[in-house]
Amino acid sequence: MPSTHSSGNPGRPKKAPSPVVTRKVPPDTKLRLAVAAGGRCEFRGCNLFLYEHHITGTGGNFAEAAHIVGFREGGPRGDDPGRPEDIHALENLLLLCPNCHKLIDDRPEEFPRLVLEAHKREHEERIHQLTGLGPHLQTVVVQFKSRIHGQSVEIPLVDVRKAVAPRYPVGRKPYLFDLTVLSDDGDSFYAAAQEVLRRDVRALYAKGTDVDAVRHISLFALAPIPLLVALGAQLSNKIPVELFQRHRDTQDWVWKTEGTPAQFSIHTLRNGTDPTKVAIVLPLSGPIAAERLPTAIDGQFTVYEISLEGQPSGTDFLRTRNDLIRFEATYRQLLSMIVGAHPSSREIHLFCAVPAPIAIACGHQILPKAQPALIVYDHVAVKGGFVFCLRIDQGHD
Template sequence: MSSTSISTKNKTKLWLISGGRCEYPGCNKPLWKDSVTYNKMNIAYMAHIIADTPGGPRGDKDLSEKLSDDISNLMLLCDVHHRLIDNKNEKGEEPEEHHPVELLRQFKKEHEQRIELVTSLDAHRKSYIVSLTANIDQHKGFVNFKDAKQAMLPERFPASDQIIKIDLTSSTLTEKDPEYWTVNAKNITRQVNTKLQSGPDGKEINHISVFGFAPIPLLIHFGKKLGNKVPTDLYQKHRDTDNWSWRDLEKEEFKYELIKQPKNKEEEPNDVVLILSLSGKVHVDEVTDLLGKNLNIYEMSVPNPNPLFLKALEQLELFGKEIRKLLAKIRQKHGEDCVIHLFPAVPIPIAIEVGRTLLPKADPDIKIYDNTKEGFKYSLSV
C-alpha cells in the first residue's frame, strides 16, 4: 500500500477509469463488495507501478517522488494481486523482475481501454443472447455467457446476464431413433414461440445474438423459426482459436461458386437437389445413389471446402446474399411447387442462415438430408 498521500481527485479518477474492478488481467474482481457475503465495502488497493519511494517495488531515485500522485502510475488492485506484484515470487525474484514497469503499464492500459469501450456503448447496441444446444453423438452442447459476451463486443453487448436457452440436451432420443427429428423440431418451435416473446428482464426483444451447437437439420429448422423479423447476429465456435469471435477477412476476393446447375431440358423433373459443399465436399454420386439420376442438381461451393473455411462475418453475410439469389433462381425456373432436396455440409451459422433465408409463403418445401456415418439420410422437412 502506498505510504504517501494520493490526492482525492486521483483516487476518484482511478476508481472511475478502472470501473472499480481489479486491473490485473483475468481478475476483474469488483472491489466495492465482498465476493462471499456481497456486503458493500471498499476492498481496493491503490498500487504504484513505480513505487512512491526509491526503495520500494520498482522504485526509482528520479521518478518515485515525481510519479507518486500521477494517475498514469496508479493501478486499482485486489488484495491478492496487490501482494503479487509487490512481493518476491516463489522463485525468489524481485517485483521488478516478475512484474516490471512496462508489463504493469500494459495491464493498466488494456483494462482501462476495455472499461472505456464498454461504458461508451450506446443503448441501441444491446442484444439478447440466444443459444440452441443439443447433443451431437456423445458431445453435449454448451454456450458460456462470458465467451458469448466477449464475441459480441465491441459491436454489441448483452442486454441481460441471462442466456435465452433453447435447450434439447435433456432429450433421451438419439439420431438413430425414427422420431428424433420431428420431436426435436417441435421442441424447438415450442421453445422459440414461448421464450422469445420477451427478454429475461421482461423487456421487448429488438436484437438477438445467436450461438448454436446442434445437428445441421435442427439448426436449419431453428433458423426458419427465428426468421428475419428481429435483427440477428450469428456466431460460430472456431476450432483453431476455441472462441466465438469473428476475425478479419483474409482474402478480399473470397466468393461462393455455383459449380453445378442443370442444363435446360424439354421435360424437367419437379424435384431439385441443392448441394452445399462448404465445410466438406458432398459428392454427386452420394445424391444420385439415394434419389436417382433424373435430377436438377445445383451445387454451391468454395475453392477448398473444409470445416475451418468460415472465419469472417463478411463470409457469412455474403452467403446470405448468394443463397437468396439461388433460391429465387430455383423458384423462377422450377416453380414454387417444386421440392428441394437439401444436402448440406455447412458450418453452424450458415445452417441457421439457410433457415432464416427461407420465405414461408414463397419458397418451395425443402427436405433436409443429414450426413451420417452410413451416408446421407432424410431427416426432416421445413
C-alpha cells in the same frame, strides 16, 4: 555594522526547504483512478467492486490506492530504475482491494513493476471500452447445442463476449437451446428436437422478454446440420439475428476482417424429367458425390448446386461476415430461380456440407407460403450416405 545574513556563508541566499511528500494521494487523483478502474480492483482476475461490501452489499469505500513503484525507496518496487518524479502520479497507482494490495506488497518479486503496469493497462482499457458502449449496442446471446457424434461442445462465455464486441450481452447468462438431453440414436430424435426448438423459440420471442426489448440476437450454434436448418426456419425475420462461426485456426468465434473473400456460383448439375422434383446440393465444406445421394433422387430430379468460385471445398472458407452475406444473397437467388422454373414444385430436397451459420441461413432465408418445403438430409457414414432427417413445411412468422 551588523550582518544582514542570519547564518554563516555570507552573501549566499537561504536554500528553500524541500517539499514534504506525504503518503496521502491527492483527492483529485484518487477520483480519476476510481473512474479509470470502474470502481473495481485492477489486480488481474479479481475485478471486485470496491464501493460496497462484497458479502453484505453495504455501501462504502473499500478501495485502496496502491503504488506500483513504492512510496519510499526500499519499499516494494521502491528502488526500481526510473522512479517517478511524482510518486502519486496516476500512472503509478492501482486501485486495489485490501487483499490484493497486501499480496503485491508482500511479494514484490512476484509482482514487479512491468507486471503491475500490465494489470493496470488491461483493466483500464477494458473499462474504457465497456463504458463507451451505448444501450443500442446490447444484444441477446442465444446458444444452441446438440450432440454431434455423441458429444456436445461448450461455448465459453469469454469467447462469446469477445465475438459480439462492440455489442455487449444482456444479462450474465445466454438463452440456451439445449438438445443434449435428447437421445440422438432413435428414429424419433428429429421430430422430438423440432418440437423442443418450436417451444424454445416461442419463449425467446415472447412479449416482455429481453429479445422483445433489445431487438437484436447473437446466435452461437453447434449441432447437426438438419437441426441448424430447422432452427433457422424458426427464427423471425422481424428481429436482426447475427450468426457466428467457430474458426478452426484460431479456435474462437470472432469474425475475421481480412482474407480472400468467398465467392459463390449457381450451377445446374442435372435437368430432370419431372419439373416438380427439385434438389439443392451445397458442397462447400467438402465434396458431395452424386453416388452419395439417395437413390430416390433419380433422373426425374433437377439438381442445383451452389459452389465456391476459385477455391476448393474446405472448412475455412467462411471467414468474414461478408462471406456469409454473399452466400445468403446467392441462396436467395437460387430459391427465386426454383420458384420461377418449377412453379408446381412443393418440396426442395436439401443436401449440405456446410459450416453452421450457412446451415442456419438455409432455413432462415426461406419465405413462408411463398417457397416449397425443405426436405433436409444428413450424411451418416455408417449408412453409407445421406439419409432423410426432417421436413420443414413453414418458415418463420
